[in-house]
Amino acid sequence: MEVxxxxxxxxxxxxxSPTYTLSSDGLxxxxxxxxxxxxxxxxxxxxxxxxxxxxRDGRGIMLGGNVYSDGPFGQDRDLAALSSVLGDGGRGVLTxxxxxxxxxxxxxxxxxxxxxxxVYGRVARYxxxxxxxxxxxxxxxxxxxxxxxxxHHYGNFPASPVVEVAGPRAAYTITGPGGxxxxxxxxxxxxxxxxx
Numbered sequence: 001m002e003v004x005x006x007x008x009x010x011x012x013x014x015x016x017s018p019t020y021t022l023s024s025d026g027l028x029x030x031x032x033x034x035x036x037x038x039x040x041x042x043x044x045x046x047x048x049x050x051x052x053x054x055x056r057d058g059r060g061i062m063l064g065g066n067v068y069s070d071g072p073f074g075q076d077r078d079l080a081a082l083s084s085v086l087g088d089g090g091r092g093v094l095t096x097x098x099x100x101x102x103x104x105x106x107x108x109x110x111x112x113x114x115x116x117x118x119v120y121g122r123v124a125r126y127x128x129x130x131x132x133x134x135x136x137x138x139x140x141x142x143x144x145x146x147x148x149x150x151x152h153h154y155g156n157f158p159a160s161p162v163v164e165v166a167g168p169r170a171a172y173t174i175t176g177p178g179g180x181x182x183x184x185x186x187x188x189x190x191x192x193x194x195x196x
């Protein structure tokens with residue numbers, strides 16, 4: 001597993017010389033769901049409450065591990081880079097790569113990075129707590145060529161694909177779940193495209 005954020009790489013692959021590692025218990029919140037919130041409105045003079053829609057809470061994400069540096073100057077540089085992550089109070093894109101592919105979420109700081117120097121100039125321990133206001137994890141864009149293509153969704157939230165068809169192409173049909181179809185009778189010239 002590798003996590004990228006603001007130009008830093010947090011390496012959980014066991015690579016021989018990473019600067020920022022992910023410890024075995026140093027990655028939380030990327031797998032599994034997030035909390036659910038909903039209003040609870042009691043039914044007057046009846047048992048129970050009304051069935052109202054639920055909405056997912058933001059996702060809490062924690063990264064933790066060690067920072068390996070090549071001396072006091074390097075440690076200062078590496079820890080400064082870590083403390084400046086999302087330092088302006090804004091949001092950034094956290095991307096993580098695993099055997100299942102690449103996914104991403106927009107995150108913000110939940111609290112300041114925590115750092116403890118274990119060996120001066122060489123090793124420090126860190127913990128970075130983030131919050132993804134949108135709990136969805138998005139997948140990578142897939143580009144396919146050919147006349148017949150299967151589109152799959154491996155994310156953690158119900159979603160429909162966005163299909164872009166580029167010309168030149170004659171009339172075409174898009175078939176979705178349950179046999180639903182979109183038939184496009186307009187041909188596309190070179191340089192034109194449709195987005196469905």
